[in-house]
Amino acid sequence: AQRVTQPEKLLSVFKGAPVELKCNYSYSGSPELFWYVQYSRQRLQLLLRHISRESIKGFTADLNKGETSFHLKKPFAQEEDSAMYYCALSGRNENTPLVFGKGTRLSVIA
Amino acid sequence: GAVVSQHPSRVICKSGTSVKIECRSLDFQATTMFWYRQFPKQSLMLMATSNEGSKATYEQGVEKDKFLINHASLTLSTLTVTSAHPEDSSFYICSARRTGRTEAFFGQGTRLTVV
Numbered sequence: 001a002q003r004v005t006q007p008e009k010l011l012s013v014f015k016g017a018p019v020e021l022k023c024n025y026s027y028s029g030s031p032e033l034f035w036y037v038q039y040s041r042q043r044l045q046l047l048l049r050h051i052s053r054e055s056i057k058g059f060t061a062d063l064n065k066g067e068t069s070f071h072l073k074k075p076f077a078q079e080e081d082s083a084m085y086y087c088a089l090s091g092r093n094e095n096t097p098l099v100f101g102k103g104t105r106l107s108v109i110a
Numbered sequence: 111g112a113v114v115s116q117h118p119s120r121v122i123c124k125s126g127t128s129v130k131i132e133c134r135s136l137d138f139q140a141t142t143m144f145w146y147r148q149f150p151k152q153s154l155m156l157m158a159t160s161n162e163g164s165k166a167t168y169e170q171g172v173e174k175d176k177f178l179i180n181h182a183s184l185t186l187s188t189l190t191v192t193s194a195h196p197e198d199s200s201f202y203i204c205s206a207r208r209t210g211r212t213e214a215f216f217g218q219g220t221r222l223t224v225v
Contacts, residue, residue, distance in 0.1 A: 043217065094209070100154045
């Protein structure tokens, strides 16, 4: 069964501090991992996907197959990073469902 | 690019009536669309996967006769909540995948209130 676990419901950090949002997954096969972000009163937006290996808004995430993790990191948090972050998983076939973790609310304190 | 429009954004209906929610991919073709339900302060719960031209695949515990999904074209999927009851009140969100890709783009959601 596919599952995404985000252990922290809420993460509070000070502005300028490093951020790490944890995500672990279970999937039989080769999954695709994503991070989505939802700012207040806005729709979900794709932040990044593991196969792109890119940095968006200063965030990066590396897929660790050994630890089955896809943690989201940013070296220096900004106030505008405050949002709800969801880790999601899908099979590589476009017909496979996209399954979400429960989400972590990031609060960046000035 | 990759805009998904969901309509209506809010709807209030009487108990026992049916409500249709539309999900459109405006600037791309979407073979696959997904319907989610989100309860307050909770994550998105996948209800069903909608594939153009075929029957939807429902997740365990989701009543297919209550939540009718139609994906008649590559740019439109509809979710009809039939014989709605107050417990169906929720935030319903659709997402669409560009054909051949795995990342999904989301609609703005529909707040359904059944009175």
